[in-house]
Amino acid sequence: MAIDALVLPLLNVPLFQGLKPLQISEIARRADRIVYKPGDVIVTAHADPDAAVLVVSGEAVRTEGPGLTEGVEAVPPGALISEMTMLIETECSSTVVARTAVRALRITRAEMLAHMTADPTLADHFIEKISGRLSSFVAGLQQIDQSLAQVGGAPPAAVIAEGAKTTVASAPVLH
Secondary structure (H helix, E strand, C coil): CCHHHHHHHHHCCHHHCCCCHHHHHHHHHHCEEEEECCCCEEECCCCCCCEEEEEEECCEEEEECCCCCCCCEEECCCCEECHHHHCCCCCCCCEEEECCCEEEEEEEHHHHHHHHHHCHHHHHHHHHHHHHHHHHHHHHHHHHHHHHHHCCCCCCHHHHHHHHHHHHHHCCCCC
16 A cells, blocks of 8 residues: 555544644554455454554444444444544444455554654644543533523433543444
């Protein structure tokens, strides 16, 4: 895979949007290029992986995980699977399996930490992106709280806070 073919899928990942072209090229350069065969497990639920996987091409499906009610769910090219595992130690929430040959980039935590050490603005970018997501989530909870208060059935703040912890902890990491 040529480096340009690897940079293009990274440009569409929300977590990487706003990075400088050189930073994105460096992420692509440091990533492992991998091909999963049909039936290969890309990530496993409840495992502790050390990398995120960006699907570049091919068909993959999510077979287990939060919000999956029946059957399987397609994981399209461009999806970054288990994104937080490239930044922190965390458990996968879903199982994803290759349906056809899947070309992918495996972005390891070790390489990302080395890249962030060499370029601290990269770490700042990720902090800003993740903080923005959490702020949006909290704003959504506040809107729910206000709506409930208007109808006279507002739950105690502790119940909302506990629900937020559960939702954030169990949210799928597919984008």
